[in-house]
Amino acid sequence: MPSRDLHEENRLAWNAATDAHNSHKADQARFFREGGDTLFPEEVELLGDLAGVTLVHLQCNAGQDTLSLARRGATATGVDISDTAIAFARQLSADAGIPATFVRADVYDWLAEAARGGRQFDAAFSSYGALCWLSDIRAWARGVAGILRPGGRLVVVEFHPFAMIFDEQWQHKYPYFGDGKPSTWDEGIGDYVAMAGTALAPSGYVEGVQSFKNPHRSHEWQWGLGDLVTAVLDAGLALTALKEYPYSNGAKQFEGMRELAGKRMVPPDGVPNLPLMYGLVARR
Numbered sequence: 640m641p642s643r644d645l646h647e648e649n650r651l652a653w654n655a656a657t658d659a660h661n662s663h664k665a666d667q668a669r670f671f672r673e674g675g676d677t678l679f680p681e682e683v684e685l686l687g688d689l690a691g692v693t694l695v696h697l698q699c700n701a702g703q704d705t706l707s708l709a710r711r712g713a714t715a716t717g718v719d720i721s722d723t724a725i726a727f728a729r730q731l732s733a734d735a736g737i738p739a740t741f742v743r744a745d746v747y748d749w750l751a752e753a754a755r756g757g758r759q760f761d762a763a764f765s766s767y768g769a770l771c772w773l774s775d776i777r778a779w780a781r782g783v784a785g786i787l788r789p790g791g792r793l794v795v796v797e798f799h800p801f802a803m804i805f806d807e808q809w810q811h812k813y814p815y816f817g818d819g820k821p822s823t824w825d826e827g828i829g830d831y832v833a834m835a836g837t838a839l840a841p842s843g844y845v846e847g848v849q850s851f852k853n854p855h856r857s858h859e860w861q862w863g864l865g866d867l868v869t870a871v872l873d874a875g876l877a878l879t880a881l882k883e884y885p886y887s888n889g890a891k892q893f894e895g896m897r898e899l900a901g902k903r904m905v906p907p908d909g910v911p912n913l914p915l916m917y918g919l920v921a922r923r
């Protein structure tokens with residue numbers, strides 16, 4: 640069962656964090672009007688041709704990737720629990736001149752509502768720090784299967800759960816197996832955009848909010864690769880791609896990470912490689 644009370648606390652934490660994150664990004668509407676695109680090659684490859692595709696972007700945050708998907712030809716709907724993120728996304732869509740639909744909802748509620756309404760999408764997409772906010776991965780996968788047309792695809796690009804066992808100093812501090820239980824962070828969601836600098840601000844980095852402290856705590860769930868794949872298969876989807884990558888796009892989660900071309904972050908020199916991201920495609 641999804642833990643909606645914890646999702647609500649996360650909504651408050653995301654509202655506060657999203658304001659701080661966007662305060663560091665220079666004129667994003669202009670970036671899009673001038674042809675900007677926030678997608679990385681991994682999701683572009685896994686999503687394939689988007690011309691004429693009906694797509695739902697689950698947990699879209701402030702909509703930058705949703706607009707990039709729409710720019711590539713998708714009829715895009717972004718869904719997110721954060722009021723601030725959805726308000727920002729709607730304004731950005733209007734200011735950038737890229738039409739897309741944005742809905743503020745808990746993803747579980749939206750999936751149930753869309754299935755009740757008989758809605759069928761060609762593609763569902765979720766990426767970069769989305770799955771850790773899901774309190775019930777199996778219910779989520781069933782919900783996604785319920786809104787895909789036959790042949791429709793789920794595409795996930797995520798930070799690798801194996802890397803989540805490390806603290807910032809690469810010490811093995813956290814368990815790999817989350818057992819479906821939440822981890823609660825009293826400090827809530829931090830200002831990781833400020834920490835990443837230009838890597839997460841493609842429109843340009845500006846000083847913005849300083850010394851951000853989130854007044855709301857947050858709750859996350861650790862889903863292993865086996866949890867996700869099993870949930871997807873049990874939901875009746877067929878796995879067609881599962882890739883692991885030795886770098887993470889845009890996010891320097893650990894001390895001493897080096898930045899390669901294309902904002903690919905890798906471990907410091909001398910540290911053996913490890914999986915830092917994965918991509919999954921499954922079809923109904």
Ligand SMILES: C[S@@+](CC[C@H](N)C(=O)[O-])C[C@H]1O[C@@H](n2cnc3c(N)ncnc32)[C@H](O)[C@@H]1O
Binds near residue numbers: 653702744745747773
């Ligand atoms: C790290 S962000 C995802 C960023 C995204 N990849 C993008 O395109 O910018 C995680 C998002 O999940 C959303 N979220 C967390 N729990 C949710 C829930 N239960 N239902 C819908 N959205 C949720 C948060 O509001 C936040 O915007």
